[in-house]
Amino acid sequence: xxxxxxxxxxxxxxxxxxxxxxxxxxxxxxxxxxxxxxxxxxxxxxxxxxxxxxxxxxxxxxxxxxxxxxxxxxxxxxxxxxxxxxxxxxxxxxxxxxxxxxxxxxxxxxxxxxxxxxxxxxxxxxxxxxxxxxxxxxxxxxxxxxxxxxxxxxxxxxxxxxxxxxxxxxxxxxxxxxxxxxxxxxxxxxxxxxxxxxxxxxxxxxxxxxxxxxxxxxxxxxxxxxxxxxxxxxxxxxxxxxxxxxxxxxxxxxxxxxxxxxxxxxxxxxxxxxxxxxxx
Amino acid sequence: xxxxxxxxxxxxxxxxxxxxxxxxxxxxxxxxxxxxxxxxxxxxxxxxxxxxxxxxxxxxxxxxxxxxxxxxxxxxxxxxxxxxxxxxxxxxxxxxxxxxxxxxxxxxxxxxxxxxxxxxxxxxxxxxxxxxxxxxxxxxxxxxxxxxxxxxxxxxxxxxxxxxxxxxxxxxxxxxxxxxxxxxxxxxxxxxxxxxxxxxxxxxxxxxxxxxxxxxxxxxxxxxxxxxxxxxxxxxxxxxxxxxxxxxxxxxxxxxxxxxxxxxxxxxxxxxxxxxxxxx
Numbered sequence: 001x002x003x004x005x006x007x008x009x010x011x012x013x014x015x016x017x018x019x020x021x022x023x024x025x026x027x028x029x030x031x032x033x034x035x036x037x038x039x040x041x042x043x044x045x046x047x048x049x050x051x052x053x054x055x056x057x058x059x060x061x062x063x064x065x066x067x068x069x070x071x072x073x074x075x076x077x078x079x080x081x082x083x084x085x086x087x088x089x090x091x092x093x094x095x096x097x098x099x100x101x102x103x104x105x106x107x108x109x110x111x112x113x114x115x116x117x118x119x120x121x122x123x124x125x126x127x128x129x130x131x132x133x134x135x136x137x138x139x140x141x142x143x144x145x146x147x148x149x150x151x152x153x154x155x156x157x158x159x160x161x162x163x164x165x166x167x168x169x170x171x172x173x174x175x176x177x178x179x180x181x182x183x184x185x186x187x188x189x190x191x192x193x194x195x196x197x198x199x200x201x202x203x204x205x206x207x208x209x210x211x212x213x214x215x216x217x218x219x220x221x222x223x224x225x226x227x228x229x230x231x232x233x234x235x236x237x238x239x240x241x242x243x244x245x246x247x248x249x250x251x252x253x254x255x256x257x258x259x260x261x262x263x264x265x266x267x268x269x270x271x272x273x274x275x276x277x278x279x280x
Numbered sequence: 281x282x283x284x285x286x287x288x289x290x291x292x293x294x295x296x297x298x299x300x301x302x303x304x305x306x307x308x309x310x311x312x313x314x315x316x317x318x319x320x321x322x323x324x325x326x327x328x329x330x331x332x333x334x335x336x337x338x339x340x341x342x343x344x345x346x347x348x349x350x351x352x353x354x355x356x357x358x359x360x361x362x363x364x365x366x367x368x369x370x371x372x373x374x375x376x377x378x379x380x381x382x383x384x385x386x387x388x389x390x391x392x393x394x395x396x397x398x399x400x401x402x403x404x405x406x407x408x409x410x411x412x413x414x415x416x417x418x419x420x421x422x423x424x425x426x427x428x429x430x431x432x433x434x435x436x437x438x439x440x441x442x443x444x445x446x447x448x449x450x451x452x453x454x455x456x457x458x459x460x461x462x463x464x465x466x467x468x469x470x471x472x473x474x475x476x477x478x479x480x481x482x483x484x485x486x487x488x489x490x491x492x493x494x495x496x497x498x499x500x501x502x503x504x505x506x507x508x509x510x511x512x513x514x515x516x517x518x519x520x521x522x523x524x525x526x527x528x529x530x531x532x533x534x535x536x537x538x539x540x541x542x543x544x545x546x547x548x549x550x551x552x553x554x555x556x557x558x559x560x
Contacts, residue, residue: 264541
């Protein structure tokens with residue numbers, strides 16, 4: 001299979017649309033003497049055969065987001081009832097390399113929800129709703145539970161279009177104190193701030209290494225003194241703390257997380273490439 | 281004046297709102313024996329005294345975006361008719377450092393227009409509407425002329441909120457060929473592509489130096505072969521060409537330019553910081 005074939009298969013030869021379909025528990029995969037067969041459930045069937053009007057012989061890529069390391073090339077064998085043969089693909093596009101979480105203070109209106117799409121596309125492992133002292137909005141676990149279904153759909157849609165195989169997690173809302181308590185010991189905290197001893201984000205990322213990182217982005221009114229003290233204390237107790245600044249201009253709350261995710265995703269790329277060069 | 285005073289002056293003590301007001305030709309500045317006096321025109325008056333309900337004694341920062349190197353602290357002396365005394369500020373927040381332009385293929389719907397705000401905030405010097413071979417939309421100069429007033433207002437609003445003093449330019453629509461012809465000889469072309477010999481954006485930016493750069497971002501259908509050949513030829517003729525990739529995931533057309541602008545703006549920060557460390 002050439003790159004061109006693969007490219008066409010990924011989009012079913014179309015200019016837009018998902019490059020990777022996520023399988024859900026309602027899609028049935030059976031191992032037969034002819035190999036793996038996929039019997040798509042209602043949602044996937046509708047997507048493939050009604051929205052995209054897929055025909056017999058057309059090919060699409062599939063993944064189970066709970067087992068993102070295995071991807072499949074599917075070929076439509078029948079359309080009614082739908083039957084798709086699956087062939088496992090040799091992996092060539094690894095998932096984004098650096099593991100990083102983004103903890104973002106709740107934003108007014110739909111601001112926080114609008115971050116889900118870029119965060120999923122930019123490879124964020126976990127998006128954390130942060131209840132900052134100055135957040136103008138509070139979400140309880142109940143409030144989040146009601147939004148959960150819509151959020152999950154947004155993650156799936158964005159990932160399918162971008163070709164992301166693994167599922168970005170959206171965690172329960174936490175305060176900054178709770179976030180610090182749960183930080184794994186090898187993880188770095190990138191604390192975005194405008195005041196105090198901050199370094200430019202670009203400088204810090206260059207020496208961050210490949211350890212997992214959590215970037216914390218405060219509310220539009222900024223962090224409270226209490227929160228700054230919590231972070232100070234975290235650093236004093238041996239936590240890996242980097243206070244970063246995103247430059248002299250003031251970024252609106254919905255743009256700052258996208259900038260941070262852009263930097264973290266692309267810095268991961270840089271490291272991977274340098275390693276590759278070193279070993280060749 | 282302490283940092284805190286300055287911070288309060290920038291926002292008139294308010295949590296949100298412009299941190300820097302742009303003066304326009306309808307705002308009159310007079311040099312008097314008492315110093316500089318500003319008589320705000322209709323738009324600025326409305327903004328200050330109706331929207332923000334500024335009172336006598338309140339302070340705000342002002343700049344003429346055509347002379348961004350001079351900033352002023354203004355103090356409201358009278359509100360009807362409005363009179364504001366100006367005092368020139370010693371500069372402490374330079375404009376974003378690396379000069380970079382963003383040439384972005386037209387996007388469906390409001391996609392291109394939605395880039396104006398983040399581009400202005402992230403310090404793009406010039407935003408170029410690119411008429412790519414596969415752009416699904418074409419703008420003539422006439423079409424742009426009709427949008428111009430709205431675009432100018434978007435640039436002003438975004439800049440005032442972010443505290444940007446200089447005006448991002450939005451150029452006439454050009455093809456990729458025209459863009460290459462107009463590129464200054466010392467400038468680098470960052471050609472974002474998914475195919476061919478591309479390097480991760482992070483790697484390239486790390487060795488780009490501080491020379492001006494133009495990043496070109498293609499349409500959702502990708503560059504045409506003709507466009508790739510034009511770029512190839514540009515490189516062969518000695519142009520500074522970097523073909524960059526934004527990673528294995530497929531970014532939607534409205535996100536890719538924001539990622540590139542994020543990297544270019546923050547990489548500028550990194551260089552500046554390293555220089556600062558070296559010279560201290």
